[in-house]
Amino acid sequence: MSAGLLHAVLIAYTILALFPIALVIMNSLKSREAIFDDPLALPTAQTLSWIGYDKVLSKANVWLYFGNSSTVTVVSLFCIVLFGAMAAWALTEYKLRINRWLMLYLAFGIMVPIRLGTVSILSLMVKLELVNTLTALVLVYTAQSLPLAVMILSEFIQQIPKELKEAARCDGVGEFRIFFQIILPLIRPAVATVAVFTMIPVWNDLWFPLILAPSDQTQTITLGVQQFLGQFVTDWNAVLAALSLAVLPVLVLYMAFSRQLIKGLTSGAVK
Amino acid sequence: MKRAIPWQAVVFLLPALLIYSVFSAFPLLDTLRLGLFATDETGAQHFAGLANFKLLLLDPQWSDGFWNAMWNNLKFFGIHMLVQNPIGLLLATLLSVRGLKWARTYRTLIFLPTLLSVVIVGFIWQLILSPLWGVGERLMDWVGLAEHFQPWLGEESSALITLSLISVWQFIGVPMMLIYAALLAVPEEVIDAAVVEGASSWRIFWEIKLPLIYPTLGLVTILTFVGNFNAFDLIYSVKGALAGPNYSTDILGSYFYRTFFGYQSQIGSPTMGAAVATMMFLVILCGVAIYFYAVQRKLQRYAL
Numbered sequence: 001m002s003a004g005l006l007h008a009v010l011i012a013y014t015i016l017a018l019f020p021i022a023l024v025i026m027n028s029l030k031s032r033e034a035i036f037d038d039p040l041a042l043p044t045a046q047t048l049s050w051i052g053y054d055k056v057l058s059k060a061n062v063w064l065y066f067g068n069s070s071t072v073t074v075v076s077l078f079c080i081v082l083f084g085a086m087a088a089w090a091l092t093e094y095k096l097r098i099n100r101w102l103m104l105y106l107a108f109g110i111m112v113p114i115r116l117g118t119v120s121i122l123s124l125m126v127k128l129e130l131v132n133t134l135t136a137l138v139l140v141y142t143a144q145s146l147p148l149a150v151m152i153l154s155e156f157i158q159q160i161p162k163e164l165k166e167a168a169r170c171d172g173v174g175e176f177r178i179f180f181q182i183i184l185p186l187i188r189p190a191v192a193t194v195a196v197f198t199m200i201p202v203w204n205d206l207w208f209p210l211i212l213a214p215s216d217q218t219q220t221i222t223l224g225v226q227q228f229l230g231q232f233v234t235d236w237n238a239v240l241a242a243l244s245l246a247v248l249p250v251l252v253l254y255m256a257f258s259r260q261l262i263k264g265l266t267s268g269a270v271k
Numbered sequence: 272m273k274r275a276i277p278w279q280a281v282v283f284l285l286p287a288l289l290i291y292s293v294f295s296a297f298p299l300l301d302t303l304r305l306g307l308f309a310t311d312e313t314g315a316q317h318f319a320g321l322a323n324f325k326l327l328l329l330d331p332q333w334s335d336g337f338w339n340a341m342w343n344n345l346k347f348f349g350i351h352m353l354v355q356n357p358i359g360l361l362l363a364t365l366l367s368v369r370g371l372k373w374a375r376t377y378r379t380l381i382f383l384p385t386l387l388s389v390v391i392v393g394f395i396w397q398l399i400l401s402p403l404w405g406v407g408e409r410l411m412d413w414v415g416l417a418e419h420f421q422p423w424l425g426e427e428s429s430a431l432i433t434l435s436l437i438s439v440w441q442f443i444g445v446p447m448m449l450i451y452a453a454l455l456a457v458p459e460e461v462i463d464a465a466v467v468e469g470a471s472s473w474r475i476f477w478e479i480k481l482p483l484i485y486p487t488l489g490l491v492t493i494l495t496f497v498g499n500f501n502a503f504d505l506i507y508s509v510k511g512a513l514a515g516p517n518y519s520t521d522i523l524g525s526y527f528y529r530t531f532f533g534y535q536s537q538i539g540s541p542t543m544g545a546a547v548a549t550m551m552f553l554v555i556l557c558g559v560a561i562y563f564y565a566v567q568r569k570l571q572r573y574a575l
Binding site for chain 2: 003006007009010013014016017018020021023024035036039040079082083084086087089090091093094096102105106108109111112113114115116117118119120121122123124139140142143144146147150175176179200203204205206207210222225226229236239240243246247250251253254258262265
């Protein structure tokens with residue numbers, strides 16, 4: 001295949017992938033008439049308008065929702081990485097007979113989607129009085145992502161040379177200091193991979209916020225946007241601005257982490 | 272166990288195992304148990320054996336909806352397999368052409384939609400396909416097809432296919448990346464040897480590269496399967512809990528949601544919901560089992 005044709009196909013698909021996103025962001029910056037008159041035109045000096053953003057940022061509890069999503073994502077990530085790395089370390093370092101079974105037990109969690117346990121999760125959260133709290137979401141997301149995190153981190157921990165920890169042990173360094181001061185800093189690249197992978201489904205999830213924390217105070221941005229779109233469906237400026245605002249953080253994160261993400265995705269697949 | 276477990280090991284393992292057990296493993300098992308119970312008018316639950324499953328599979332009041340959702344889910348999966356994965360393979364193959372310029376830019380940009388929330392993606396496409404805005408119609412006009420434009424999302428015959436294609440658009444990055452990585456891992460000596468022997472690049476692809484990436488294609492299949500039979504967000508955000516028009520876009524995820532929470536005059540039932548979840552669990556388990564015992568085993572033997 002000639003290089004020209006190759007690029008033509010790839011460029012065509014890239015446009016197909018980006019066009020819908022560009023269309024929304026572009027039109028979110030236009031006045032109402034311009035959105036309808038010519039949706040495919042770029043905003044010009046005459047048609048430029050921030051009214052949609054004004055409306056969204058003042059009317060809806062956008063800031064609160066952003067805050068909720070950020071809190072849930074950051075705290076979940078912290079728990080997943082910390083507890084996941086601790087468990088991965090224990091499973092690879094201390095050769096216990098039960099390890100095989102623990103690995104199998106965790107593998108079950110990778111294959112079976114946690115959503116299927118929703119009926120029981122909800123009644124459990126009701127009993128623990130955690131419904132409509134961000135804690136409920138953090139616990140569920142941590143449980144959901146831990147198995148995969150443990151698997152990925154174990155792979156990395158196994159590659160750490162034995163001499164390092166043997167030397168530390170000879171010097172009388174305690175097990176906890178070995179883990180926190182030697183192992184954890186060494187597996188930073190793996191931690192980054194796990195973090196990027198975990199962050200996206202947590203930030204984007206609709207199911208658990210809808211079921212466990214739908215109250216106005218605990219809504220995440222995904223659920224908030226979903227409900228906002230339903231309410232303001234005729235106010236196109238606001239709808240387009242809301243969509244753009246929901247896309248932007250992901251775009252920014254992607255720019256920052258795309259290398260890491262793609263590295264994780266491709267190195268995981270080769271195995 | 273002879274040797275005592277070092278107490279530090281327990282401390283390291285405890286938080287992860289505790290959270291995972293309480294909020295993932297236990298609820299999953301408890302859901303399977305709950306599927307065997309029935310809820311009466313007062314809300315009390317009592318053991319009912321397989322009665323829920325009999326209702327679900329045989330009683331028309333339940334089974335019509337269930338089989339409709341199951342069938343739609345199979346179509347949803349089928350479209351992903353027929354459209355998403357072959358195009359993903361094609362894109363990955365093009366990207367892995369040696370010496371291709373801007374390969375990193377292409378794959379980064381094509382992967383982007385995968386990261387967006389399904390809620391956003393669903394709504395963006397709703398806007399594009401909406402006759403009110405006319406973007407879809409205008410685009411088709413450019414290629415002279417304007418009169419073929421239909422409100423595809425609103426019609427019973429095309430809504431499910433349209434939603435599947437939206438999902439394909441969003442998630443194509445995953446098979447593309449996985450296959451791309453596998454193609455890069457194909458040893459260069461093998462390809463060089465084939466080139467020296469005079470094999471065409473077409474033959475190299477079909478007879479060398481493709482067989483070598485069969486395990487990845489298997490993985491892509493099972494990931495697509497689990498993802499599709501667990502899907503919910505797209506249907507819910509575009510079509511609501513009723514999966515209209517006339518349940519034509521209902522899949523197991525949305526059927527599960529309605530059974531559990533109820534809709535319109537139908538009261539939600541946690542135990543029937545658990546029974547639906549159990550059925551979904553079994554479907555996914557069957558898929559995973561077939562993959563491990565039939566596909567993966569054969570592939571490994573093939574690789575030897």
